[in-house]
Amino acid sequence: MDLTHVFVCGNPALDFAATLRARRTRRFEALVTPERLDAWYVESGVVDAVAPSGAADVTAAREVREAVYALVTARRQGEPYGADALATVNAAARGPAAAPQLTPAGRWTAASPAEALSSVARQAVELLSGPDVPLLKECGNPECTRIYVDRSHGMRRHWCGMESCGNRVKAAAYRARKRSAAQAG
Numbered sequence: 001m002d003l004t005h006v007f008v009c010g011n012p013a014l015d016f017a018a019t020l021r022a023r024r025t026r027r028f029e030a031l032v033t034p035e036r037l038d039a040w041y042v043e044s045g046v047v048d049a050v051a052p053s054g055a056a057d058v059t060a061a062r063e064v065r066e067a068v069y070a071l072v073t074a075r076r077q078g079e080p081y082g083a084d085a086l087a088t089v090n091a092a093a094r095g096p097a098a099a100p101q102l103t104p105a106g107r108w109t110a111a112s113p114a115e116a117l118s119s120v121a122r123q124a125v126e127l128l129s130g131p132d133v134p135l136l137k138e139c140g141n142p143e144c145t146r147i148y149v150d151r152s153h154g155m156r157r158h159w160c161g162m163e164s165c166g167n168r169v170k171a172a173a174y175r176a177r178k179r180s181a182a183q184a185g
């Protein structure tokens with residue numbers, strides 16, 4: 001199992017949506033345990049510390065995640081939002097979010113699991129009502145299904161990340177070319 005969460009989408013709400021990957025095929029679930037969820041909250045930078053999640057928090061997080069994915073996909077494809085997904089994300093965003101505190105060492109944000117989830121939901125609200133909407137793109141690796149913000153010049157980026165997908169797709173294309181060249185010869 002991959003023990004490090006990946007952050008390549010350019011927005012925490014999108015990285016959160018991508019904790020279920022390969023959605024059309026193998027469906028890799030990253031939020032498999034409360035501990036993996038807590039690790040995501042901290043590694044994403046959404047909070048600095050989170051009180052231990054329970055199984056119910058994982059269920060709630062997955063629900064909000066699926067709603068975020070549905071809203072992002074609708075927006076990307078120019079379709080209307082689903083009412084259920086809207087209600088789920090808005091309900092999470094309405095709850096108290098993680099409050100940043102100033103300490104002598106800098107900012108420190110400690111949260112309950114519900115507060116951390118609310119912070120993620122608010123990020124989704126900001127993203128989908130903000131200037132990055134036209135830059136939303138699905139990764140060019142058909143299996144990946146990550147959606148990222150393409151801030152590259154001329155929006156020429158094809159992959160969520162070179163390491164995660166770009167190199168893999170290019171290597172597969174190279175092997176395919178070699179194979180067909182060998183067959184032709």
Ligand SMILES: [Zn+2]
Binds near residue numbers: 159
């Ligand atoms: Zn990808």
